[in-house]
Amino acid sequence: MYGWIWRHLPGNAWVKAFLSLVLVVAVVYVLFQYVFPWAEPLLPFNDVTVDNQ
């Protein structure tokens, strides 16, 4: 999977490395900004009140 991505990135090794970095940052951003805030309330780690339904 990662090999496939690497082969399909354009340019030489340096350009590929740079683009990979951009991709990683983009994925982390999407996770922190959208995926985790959505997933968190579904997980039972952060209920602090009594009688939390």
Add this chain to the structure above:
Amino acid sequence: MAVGVFGELLITAGLVLGLFVVYSLWWTNVVADRAADKQADKVRDSWTERTTGGPGALDTKNGIGFLHVPAMKNGEVLVEKGTSTKILNDGVAGYYTDPVKATLPTGGKTGNFSLAAHRDGHGAKFHNIDKVKKGDPIVFETKDEWYVYKVYAVLAETSKYNVKVLGQIPKESGKKKAGHYITLTTCTPVYTSRYRYVVWGELVRTEKVDSERTLPKELT
């Protein structure tokens, strides 16, 4: 080939879970502290402003005051109305409106000023609740008054359905008569939400805020 892809997916899943831990225990604190600081500044500003509006209209939108618990070593915690996830995720303590309505000390009536805040993540404002011992002060600061409470009972573990701890006379703390109580609730053990941790205090005295906002002796 298929095995390789499967292995990479497993590695990816591991990394995502690791990132989720980073998110929960670090990033949510960054975001929450930022939001809390902003709202706290607004409250402080509104306190120093000359009141031009209606007579003594209590603005509860951005918080009603600050909680100081020296034993928790986390400075001041803004107190807002409500204990919904949305409010508490801003790194503040919320006073209960449901299932039992908190009695605000500002009204002067007897009752229980019940509060909740996060133990971990989202500001983790009650993270050090286990450091609070009997006899420790809890000070609630409003625009004009310091309310000095003294901790008299701690319940290290109780069911999350134990609504009675919020009662106007919290019987489990040993009290039988009406009084001015404060109740702090959060989850326990750390990093989970299995049980609730409760700290009870009783009002010792109130002090007028002077022009320099001199701290009461409990906070110095």
